[in-house]
Amino acid sequence: MADDSDINATAASVLGFLGIGPMTGWDLNDFAQISVGNFWSMTRSQIYRELRTLEEKGLVEGEDTGFRDQRRFSLTDTGRARLREWLREPPGPEINRNPFLVKLFFSGELPPREVARLVASARQLHEEHVARYEEVLPMAEELSPFAAATARYGIAVEKAILAWFDEEPWRRA
Amino acid sequence: MADDSDINATAASVLGFLGIGPMTGWDLNDFAQISVGNFWSMTRSQIYRELRTLEEKGLVEGEDTGFRDQRRFSLTDTGRARLREWLREPPGPEINRNPFLVKLFFSGELPPREVARLVASARQLHEEHVARYEEVLPMAEELSPFAAATARYGIAVEKAILAWFDEEPWRRA
DNA sequence: CTGGGCATGTAACTCGTTACATGATTAG
C-alpha cells in the first residue's frame, strides 16, 4: 500500500529542477542534460510522464503557454516540501553501466588489434568529456556552489580516467 | 523486424561470463557482482531471463546438475561467435545514476548541517569502495590482464573521488 | 507556398526491480 506521497528518484529530481525556476518539459530536458546528464541520465519521455503524475499529486502545476500544447510547470509549496524531504533521505546506491569496461573485461576474446581500437576510441571520448565539463563549469559556478562542486567532480574523475589510460601497459598485453 | 541474432548488452555480457567457463545462474550472479558489479549492474532475475532466451536461440546450453532445479550453462560455438561479434561493435554510451551527486546538486534546498551529513556518509562509502577494489585486484590479475585493468580503473577513479572530497571547500559554503 | 527539419508530446515495448514461492541446509 504505497503512500501516495511516494515518489521515485527521477520524479524527485524533476522537482529539484523546477525548484530552480518554472520550465516546460523541453527546457527541463535540455537543462538536465547539460547540468547533470553525465551522472544522472533520464529521457524526455520519462520527464513528461513524471510531470503528469506530479501534477496529479499536486506537487507541480502547469499553465498553458499558448504556444502549441506546451505547458510551463512550477513547483507548488507541497512540491517544495516533498523535494526537501527527499533530499534528506539517504541517497540510494550508485548505478553504472559502462559498456566500454565490460567489453574490455572480456577482451581476451579479441585480437589485440581490435582491443587497441576499442581503447583508443574510448580514450578519445573521455578527452571530449573533460572538455565539456570544463565548458560548463563557469555556468555551474554561476548557478550554485553545489552545481560547481558536481562539475569539478566530473573533471576530477575524467582526468583520473585519462591518467589510467596512459598508465596501463596497453602495448604489452 | 529484429534480426533473431539481436541481443542486448545484458545478455551479451552473460555470454562473456560463460566464455570463462560453465556456470549456473547463481554462480553467474556472484561472479558478475564481484568482478564487474561496480560498473555493470544487473540483477539475478535478469540473468535467469536472459539465460532462458539465450538457450532458445542456441547460444548457450544448459545441463541439469541433479541438484534441485539447478542447471549449469555453457557457451555453444555459435554463442562464442556471437560474443565476439558483440565485442567488436562499438560500445554504447556510459549510463550513470548517482543519487548522491544529484542530491548534492540540489543541496541549496538543504540546511548546511544536512549537507554535511550527506557528504560525510558518501565519502565513507567511497573509502569502502577503494578497499574492496584493492581486495579484488589480485583475483582480477589472476584471471586476465584485462580484468586487472578494469580493477585498476576502479581504484584510480575512487581515489580521485576521495581527493575531490578532500579538496572541496565544504566548510565554507 | 511547399517540403524538410525541429519542437512537442504520447504510445508501445523492453529492460530492470521487487516480491514472492519453495526446497535444501544448518544451528540450536
Added chain:
DNA sequence: CTAATCATGTAACGAGTTACATGCCCAG
C-alpha cells in the same frame, strides 16, 4: 527435530527506451 536461513527460480510490476504522430517554422 524444528526453526531459521540460504539457494534457486519465477512472476508481476515499475522504470527507461524507441518509435511514432503532429503541428510549427524557416529556407528555397
